[in-house]
Amino acid sequence: MSAMRSTSRRDFLKKCLTGAAVLHTSGRMGLLAAAEQGAALAKSRVVIARDAMLRGVGTTVDSRRMLSLLDRAMQTFFDGDNPIETWKKLFRPGETVGLKVNALGGRGFSSNLQLVEAICERLQEAGIKANDIVVWDRDSDELEHTGFHVSTGGNRVQCFGTDRVDYEQELVTHGSIGSRLSKILTRRCNVLINVPVLKDHDGAGVTIALKNMYGVIHNPNKYHPNGCNPYIADLNMLPEIRTKMRLTICDATTASYEGGPGYKPEYSWKNNALIVSHDPVALDYTGWQIIERKRAEQGLKTLEGDGRAPHYIATAADAQHRLGTNDPKRIAVVEV
Amino acid sequence: MSREFDAQEGIKVPADGAGGDGGPAVRGERSPFSCLLDRRSFLKCALASGAALGVCEFAQPLVAIPSWAGPQKQDDSRFTVEAKFYQKLQNQKIKCKLCPRECTVGDRERGYCGVRENRGGTYYSLVYSRVCAAHVDPLEKKPLFHYLPGTLAFSLATAGCNVNCKFCQNWDISQARPEQVPADYAPPKAIAELAKQYHCPTIAYTYSEPVVFSEYLMDAADAGHEAGVHSVVVSNGYMQEEALKTAYGRWTRSRSISKRSRRRITGTSLLVS
Numbered sequence: 001m002s003a004m005r006s007t008s009r010r011d012f013l014k015k016c017l018t019g020a021a022v023l024h025t026s027g028r029m030g031l032l033a034a035a036e037q038g039a040a041l042a043k044s045r046v047v048i049a050r051d052a053m054l055r056g057v058g059t060t061v062d063s064r065r066m067l068s069l070l071d072r073a074m075q076t077f078f079d080g081d082n083p084i085e086t087w088k089k090l091f092r093p094g095e096t097v098g099l100k101v102n103a104l105g106g107r108g109f110s111s112n113l114q115l116v117e118a119i120c121e122r123l124q125e126a127g128i129k130a131n132d133i134v135v136w137d138r139d140s141d142e143l144e145h146t147g148f149h150v151s152t153g154g155n156r157v158q159c160f161g162t163d164r165v166d167y168e169q170e171l172v173t174h175g176s177i178g179s180r181l182s183k184i185l186t187r188r189c190n191v192l193i194n195v196p197v198l199k200d201h202d203g204a205g206v207t208i209a210l211k212n213m214y215g216v217i218h219n220p221n222k223y224h225p226n227g228c229n230p231y232i233a234d235l236n237m238l239p240e241i242r243t244k245m246r247l248t249i250c251d252a253t254t255a256s257y258e259g260g261p262g263y264k265p266e267y268s269w270k271n272n273a274l275i276v277s278h279d280p281v282a283l284d285y286t287g288w289q290i291i292e293r294k295r296a297e298q299g300l301k302t303l304e305g306d307g308r309a310p311h312y313i314a315t316a317a318d319a320q321h322r323l324g325t326n327d328p329k330r331i332a333v334v335e336v
Numbered sequence: 337m338s339r340e341f342d343a344q345e346g347i348k349v350p351a352d353g354a355g356g357d358g359g360p361a362v363r364g365e366r367s368p369f370s371c372l373l374d375r376r377s378f379l380k381c382a383l384a385s386g387a388a389l390g391v392c393e394f395a396q397p398l399v400a401i402p403s404w405a406g407p408q409k410q411d412d413s414r415f416t417v418e419a420k421f422y423q424k425l426q427n428q429k430i431k432c433k434l435c436p437r438e439c440t441v442g443d444r445e446r447g448y449c450g451v452r453e454n455r456g457g458t459y460y461s462l463v464y465s466r467v468c469a470a471h472v473d474p475l476e477k478k479p480l481f482h483y484l485p486g487t488l489a490f491s492l493a494t495a496g497c498n499v500n501c502k503f504c505q506n507w508d509i510s511q512a513r514p515e516q517v518p519a520d521y522a523p524p525k526a527i528a529e530l531a532k533q534y535h536c537p538t539i540a541y542t543y544s545e546p547v548v549f550s551e552y553l554m555d556a557a558d559a560g561h562e563a564g565v566h567s568v569v570v571s572n573g574y575m576q577e578e579a580l581k582t583a584y585g586r587w588t589r590s591r592s593i594s595k596r597s598r599r600r601i602t603g604t605s606l607l608v609s
Contacts, residue, residue, distance in 0.1 A: 259427040
């Protein structure tokens with residue numbers, strides 16, 4: 001207090017002027033610009049972990065190998081030695097973690113059961129209580145058809161669809177979007193892990209991380225025109241989604257390169273991989289390139305040539321959205 | 337307790353004169369809500385309430401499942417019929433030929449209206465007999481003039497719409513998927529019978545968008561015709577010509593949105609009618 005009183009008006013004005021001059025000069029010298037540029041040049045990391053023997057000699061994914069694959073992906077992504085410590089970096093005990101899976105494709109082509117079990121196991125080892133984990137999608141019946149056991153009570157991992165709790169009455173809006181959000185997202189979960197599937201999509205081109213958020217709103221049918229652009233990007237801008245999303249773990253164990261989003265065995269392949277990233281745009285871009293490579297291998301036209309390139313990925317990265325990067329120079333893909 | 341309204345005296349108290357529940361208290365008499373409370377009791381109450389509130393705050397379960405506020409699970413199968421207007425494409429895709437949007441819908445996906453779903457290459461309407469709103473309205477509310485004036489219309493709707501009007505007053509049903517709103521099973525013959533039962537010479541298909549439940553509308557109109565009940569549809573008319581002729585061929589009267597404002601407020605670019 002006394003120090004403040006000792007500052008005379010002259011000193012105060014001097015300090016203000018000096019400060020302003022320093023800020024102006026540093027701006028001129030590009031210090032601020034350099035800092036901004038540095039942040040912008042930081043690469044988005046995308047880890048692709050593969051295990052050719054994920055299914056052993058059968059067709060079902062082996063749970064132990066899946067856990068090991070998940071650990072490898074997470075440890076690589078976080079540069080850690082201990083798998084549980086990597087999860088502790090992301091989640092704190094007391095948080096309610098939602099796993100937004102994709103159950104649209106039915107059994108065999110939805111978020112892999114063994115993957116979801118592995119994530120739940122590691123979350124619990126990291127201190128999250130079982131009933132603080134919610135595995136969810138739009139509809140409980142769809143989850144059951146996929147092989148999940150719907151569970152809404154007790155000290156178990158919770159699993160149910162928005163049909164059990166309904167959507168919020170209030171509309172939330174951003175750009176072209178006006179929707180009611182699932183109460184599981186708004187009221188139940190503090191944080192989210194996005195667990196999409198790597199799939200071709202007849203309208204959007206591909207459906208991976210960003211489009212999986214269509215499962216959190218009541219009216220996704222309104223947002224399919226024009227290759228879902230700019231709807232997917234606008235939807236992912238909603239604060240309820242953006243602030244809660246911590247990580248995307250894409251199930252690329254079985255993927256499709258044509259005929260999606262429904263399951264067409266003739267256009268699917270056993271990719272036996274997981275893709276992990278903080279940046280959903282970089283992950284979608286990387287997934288898109290994987291699908292394009294498979295299409296080329298199968299002698300199919302590119303998605304651009306087929307008139308359905310996923311332009312929404314570029315929109316999600318543009319100056320109005322900044323949800324991540326789709327610039328391959330700024331994406332560090334690590335394959336393990 | 338019921339009250340009668342008299343223009344001269346305002347709210348009348350029932351004849352027993354006891355004031356009744358909600359009736360005016362006699363001056364000087366202690367109100368049932370008044371009580372004597374000394375400072376000690378007041379402080380005790382305040383502290384206890386504060387503590388209880390605090391405990392509630394800490395105990396507020398983040399994990400609690402929000403109470404079920406949505407509609408009951410409905411049996412989809414009885415509301416599902418194959419759509420009449422669509423074309424099968426390769427890879428189990430379909431092209432909807434009901435409205436000018438011509439949605440190309442992949443397997444397990446729905447069209448823009450949200451009430452038609454592709455299941456393995458066959459396109460289904462999910463709103464056949466799935467009535468989410470039904471009222472007996474004056475016909476003028478539709479609004480129609482010079483057509484059976486002063487009569488009633490048995491008005492009904494299902495969920496869904498093929499446009500997205502900014503002014504929609506029924507958005508909670510028109511912009512919803514069928515499973516998101518409570519609905520009753522009302523097959524076409526039941527609608528005709530209900531209309532007669534409520535002395536309605538007309539059935540009105542209104543509130544949301546009749547185009548999206550065309551299959552149901554056609555059968556209900558036939559049932560109504562057999563029972564001597566007319567039909568009226570309040571529609572945007574955003575429909576393909578063939579579907580329009582097939583579905584609305586037997587309609588008594590129809591109204592549609594003006595061409596001038598459709599693009600600005602509905603987001604549609606073509607009106608085939």
